[in-house]
Amino acid sequence: MTHLVSIENVDMRYGGASGTLAVAGLTFKVDKGEFAAVVGPSGCGKSTLMRLVTGLHIPQAGHVIVAGQHVTEPVSIVGMAFQNPSMLPWRTTLDNILLPLEIVERHRKRLRAHKAEYVEKAEHLLDVVGLKGFGSKYPWQLSGGMQQRANLCRALIHEPQLLMLDEPFGALDAFTREELWCVIRDLHAAQDVTIVLVTHDLREAVFLADKVLVMSARPGRVLREHRVPFARPRDLEITYDKAFNDVVHQLHGEIASARRAA
Amino acid sequence: MSAVIEDIQKSEPARPLIARIDWVRASPWLYTIALFAIWEASVRFFDLPYTVLPAPSRIFAAFYQYWSPIWKNSLQTLYTTTLGFLMAVVGGLALGLFIGWSKVIYAGLYPLMIGFNAVPKVAVVPILVIWFGIGAIPAMLTAFLISFFPIVVNVATGLATIEPETEDVLRALGARKLDIMLKVGIPRSMPYFFGSLKVAITLAFVGSVVSETVASNYGLGNLMSSAQSQFNVPLVFAGLLALAVEGIVMYSIMAWVERRMTGWAHRSTMSH
Numbered sequence: 001m002t003h004l005v006s007i008e009n010v011d012m013r014y015g016g017a018s019g020t021l022a023v024a025g026l027t028f029k030v031d032k033g034e035f036a037a038v039v040g041p042s043g044c045g046k047s048t049l050m051r052l053v054t055g056l057h058i059p060q061a062g063h064v065i066v067a068g069q070h071v072t073e074p075v076s077i078v079g080m081a082f083q084n085p086s087m088l089p090w091r092t093t094l095d096n097i098l099l100p101l102e103i104v105e106r107h108r109k110r111l112r113a114h115k116a117e118y119v120e121k122a123e124h125l126l127d128v129v130g131l132k133g134f135g136s137k138y139p140w141q142l143s144g145g146m147q148q149r150a151n152l153c154r155a156l157i158h159e160p161q162l163l164m165l166d167e168p169f170g171a172l173d174a175f176t177r178e179e180l181w182c183v184i185r186d187l188h189a190a191q192d193v194t195i196v197l198v199t200h201d202l203r204e205a206v207f208l209a210d211k212v213l214v215m216s217a218r219p220g221r222v223l224r225e226h227r228v229p230f231a232r233p234r235d236l237e238i239t240y241d242k243a244f245n246d247v248v249h250q251l252h253g254e255i256a257s258a259r260r261a262a
Numbered sequence: 263m264s265a266v267i268e269d270i271q272k273s274e275p276a277r278p279l280i281a282r283i284d285w286v287r288a289s290p291w292l293y294t295i296a297l298f299a300i301w302e303a304s305v306r307f308f309d310l311p312y313t314v315l316p317a318p319s320r321i322f323a324a325f326y327q328y329w330s331p332i333w334k335n336s337l338q339t340l341y342t343t344t345l346g347f348l349m350a351v352v353g354g355l356a357l358g359l360f361i362g363w364s365k366v367i368y369a370g371l372y373p374l375m376i377g378f379n380a381v382p383k384v385a386v387v388p389i390l391v392i393w394f395g396i397g398a399i400p401a402m403l404t405a406f407l408i409s410f411f412p413i414v415v416n417v418a419t420g421l422a423t424i425e426p427e428t429e430d431v432l433r434a435l436g437a438r439k440l441d442i443m444l445k446v447g448i449p450r451s452m453p454y455f456f457g458s459l460k461v462a463i464t465l466a467f468v469g470s471v472v473s474e475t476v477a478s479n480y481g482l483g484n485l486m487s488s489a490q491s492q493f494n495v496p497l498v499f500a501g502l503l504a505l506a507v508e509g510i511v512m513y514s515i516m517a518w519v520e521r522r523m524t525g526w527a528h529r530s531t532m533s534h
Contacts, residue, residue: 051430054430055434056433056434073436074434074435074436075434076436080431080434081431082427082431084425084427086425086427086428086431088428088446088449088450089526089527090450090524090526099432100432103435103436103441103445104435104436105436138526140526154431155431158435
């Protein structure tokens with residue numbers, strides 16, 4: 001099995017030579033098709049990690065290799081979704097979802113001629129996330145949870161090999177969040193996509209991921225890697241099992257001590 | 263006023279007249295009438311001479327008496343103002359997009375713009391007269407100079423405040439600066455742009471009238487300054503009234519354009 005993402009000994013410093021070191025000696029690997037979650041104390045460089053993998057930042061030291069290539073510029077095989085759905089209010093939900101296709105090089109040339117095919121694909125994605133028939137609505141006509149679902153569609157429309165999620169459910173209420181966990185779980189099961197989820201929510205990390213990476217306080221590096229032993233498909237009920245809570249509890253302890261060490 | 267009072271025959275006869283009036287729609291008219299009524303009453307009560315403050319009745323009389331020059335000069339002022347304003351729209355939009363394009367240009371040009379805006383435009387008029395002579399051109403240019411600043415600032419602000427997440431999402435897909443500007447920056451700055459038009463059009467009137475007062479043989483500014491030199495105070499006020507009417511009309515047109523063009527921005531703020 002090949003690694004889709006491979007980060008080796010990466011240092012990333014902001015603001016010149018005397019600036020703050022965001023991550024130091026960061027090393028981790030994500031296999032193709034794997035679901036990895038990254039947790040850690042706040043300010044541990046989780047967002048830096050996102051930006052390194054997507055090529056928005058180029059590290060001062062170390063190697064970032066995605067899909068077998070050194071990352072030296074933004075890589076369009078990645079889809080991103082943030083906590084803020086950042087839908088463009090002047091576009092319908094469908095047009096928002098089609099936006100990446102107007103940007104990504106290999107799609108933008110065919111978009112005009114093959115519009116119907118792409119629209120069909122977008123409609124299908126909307127159906128998958130439970131937003132069937134909402135394509136013609138404007139984002140401000142959707143609730144926060146629905147906007148986040150549309151945001152996922154936008155991140156997936158150009159068929160990325162890697163989906164990077166930066167606390168995508170942080171601003172939602174508990175029930176909506178659990179619903180969306182299931183959406184992500186099913187997306188991961190149905191599509192051949194590798195997912196890296198950055199989150200503060202330990203239950204979310206354990207429920208969704210194959211492995212959980214615990215990061216240290218700044219400068220961030222990976223302290224430990226946990227395999228999540230639970231079989232797939234997972235039901236929401238397992239979040240109330242003792243074994244599940246033991247894993248969450250252990251992660252909590254590790255992050256608490258990482259905070260104290262800072 | 264018939265539109266204000268709703269169809270009397272159709273509405274239920276039990277409701278009293280006072281409940282049948284749409285007070286929100288009626289209030290601009292009522293307040294205007296009240297202002298003129300209080301003004302008229304005060305002038306009469308304090309027995310002010312018309313050379314100090316003419317009563318509205320006297321102003322309307324002047325309006326009627328000097329209808330022809332007021333009409334011609336109003337059109338002249340409207341013409342110079344609108345042309346200057348249109349120049350400001352084109353120039354302001356272009357410069358705003360240019361400034362908003364990059365942080366370096368924004369940082370470099372912003373202080374210059376502030377300094378430029380701080381210069382009183384009445385002080386610029388003599389220079390314009392040296393260059394172009396007296397008449398419509400300095401008036402047009404003064405209207406342009408005074409009204410283009412708010413347009414530039416608003417367009418540049420709209421571009422400079424793109425959400426970083428949106429920019430990240432697009433840049434990670436390989437978007438170039440031009441892509442981000444066309445897909446996000448420019449549509450995003452449109453509500454700011456159309457909002458600034460309302461401010462700009464009223465400022466444009468200030469510019470053209472100032473210039474006409476100092477250096478022109480036409481326009482409401484010139485009409486008022488010559489009326490003032492003849493102590494024809496009611497005519498001065500009639501000129502002011504004509505200006506106010508033009509200002510309100512142009513402002514309403516801009517407000518209407520704003521609503522038409524950027525309805526999404528208003529609806530989205532309403533839903534939050």
